[in-house]
Amino acid sequence: MVIITYLLPALAFASSAIAQCSNAATLTITASADASVLAACTTYSGSVAIPTGLATPQDTNGHQQLSVDGVQVITGNLTVTNAIMLSSLSFGDLKSLGGFELGSLTVLSELSFPQLTQVSSMNFTALPALQQMSFGGTGITQADSVLITNTGLSSLQGINNLQSVSTFNVNNNAALQNISLQVTSIKNSLDIEANDGYVSGLTTTFPMLQTAQNMTFRNCSSVLLPSLANVTQDLGFYGNTMTSFAAPNLTTVGGLIFVDNTDLTNISIPGLVSVNGSYQIANNTMLKQINGFQKLSVIKGALDFNGNFTEVDLPALTQVQGAFNMQSSGQLDCSAFEADSTTKQVIKGHYVCSGSVSKPGGAGTSASASSTSKPTGKSSAGHIEANFPAVMGGTSLIAGLLQLIL
Structure with missing residues (x-):
């Protein structure tokens, strides 16, 4: 009887503790x-959610x-939104949680999770x-998705040791000047744009x-992908x-696009x-040679190229299944590609290739009437190469023809 007397309160206490540590609904923290x-x-x-009306002591500002200590794992999400006076958030022992959402926290300047290494999403x-x-x-090493936008972050230290991620999107962070990640695979998408305040x-x-x-990369001053093999x-x-x-x-890619990269002078793959898929190079002002x-x-x-380039060298090209559009305001020689378009053995789709175009356009546009395809630049496709003088006259023309025959 004595044992039962002590056991029942103990079981009741244990049941209460288990109930406190499990909740089908979201636990809302509004006070310490x-x-x-x-804890x-x-x-x-x-x-767990921390909402707008947080009733904790305030400092002079x-x-x-x-600060929450004790808990090591939160199986669900931790959501902190619109707590506009929250300046410091700390979970000293938390190692793993589900989704981690912070939103519209205008004065939050300190974020301390010294044990956290795993989240399902950020x-x-x-x-x-x-x-x-x-x-x-080592920071967070596992996350399924990451979205970081409109923050004051100057670096991504704390997540730079991610090993793999499905979705990674970092945009509109005005102070962010560098991203360096050790990730080995991106299962879904990577989007980086409009950081560093466009400076x-x-x-x-x-x-x-x-x-x-x-x-997808936008507004970057450099992109280094030395180990990338497949997209x-x-x-x-x-x-x-x-x-x-x-x-x-890099050996294979679905689609390859370079558009409006105004300082780009060289591409080497x-x-x-x-x-x-499709291969597009368009409006890269400084790109004069496409030979990498x-x-x-x-x-x-x-294949859709337009700009002011004067040389296109694709020596191993054996097949373009779609349309072929190559328009340049530079003096571009199209003779090598014209041979391939005529036989339809290499270029299967609609063919446009012109140099000295006043307004070079993308696929589906026609080269302007003032354009020509004078053989003054250089192009090559497959094993064909052509690089002829722009103007020949008199005996020079005859000599040139004889040289070709011989």
């Missing part, structure tokens, strides 16, 4: 007393701080005062990245300030063999 529920749990099975939006993140010794452009480095599904969908560069781009190990694709053999979509 609510946080003590989490009593090693694992909390459920989601009217700002609030919230969504950080409108955090203008947050300049840095503190996560674990000089963001430098991006992915030294270990080997495979990706879809990648199953599009690899696109739009409005960047980088002067060159190289992907020495020497191992690229196939483009399984020595192994490119097959383009399963359209």
Whole structure:
């Protein structure tokens, strides 16, 4: 009887503790007393929210701080939104959680999660005062998706040791000047744009990245992808300030796009063999030569080049299944490609190639009436090469013809 007397209260206490550490509904923290529920749990099975009306002590500036220790795992989401006076948020022992959402926290300047290494997703939006993140010794190494937009972050230290991620989107962070990640694969999409306040452009480095599904870069001053081997969908560069781009190990890509990169002078992808979609180079003002694709053999979509380039060299090209559009305001020689378009053995679709075009346009547009295809530049396709003088007259023409015959 004595044993039962003591056992029943113990069981009741244990049941109460289990109930406190599990909740089908979201636990809402509005005061320090609510946080003590989490502090009593090693694992909390459920989601936690910290809303606008946080009733914690304020400092002389009217700002609030919230610190939660004890809990190591939150199986659901941690959501903190619109707590406009919250300046400091700390979970000292938390190692793993589901979704991690911070939004519209206008004075949040300190974020401390010193043990956190794993989240299913990160969504950080409108955090203008947050300049840095503190996560674990190695930082967060596992996350399914990451969105960071409109923050004051100057670096992504704390997540730079991510090993793999499905979706990675970093945009409109005015103080962010560099992204360097150790990620090896991107299962869905990567989007980087409009960071560094458009001043000089963001430098991006992915030294270990080997495979990706879809990648988009905008407003970057450099993009380094030394290990990239395969992109199953599009690899696109739009409005960047980088002067060159190289992907020495890239062999296959879905679509390849370079548009409005006004400082770009060189593209080198020497191992690229196939483009399984369309290949577009358009309006890259400083790009005069397109000659960094020595192994490119097959383009399963359209080839669409327009700009002011004077040389296009595609020596291994054996097949373009879609339309072929090449228009340049520079003096471009199209003779090598014309031979391929006539036989339809290499170029299967509609063919347009013109140099000295007043307003070069993309696929589906016609070269202006003033355009010509004078053989004054240089082009090559497959094993064909052509580089003839622009003007021949009198005996020079005869000598030239004899030289060709001999």
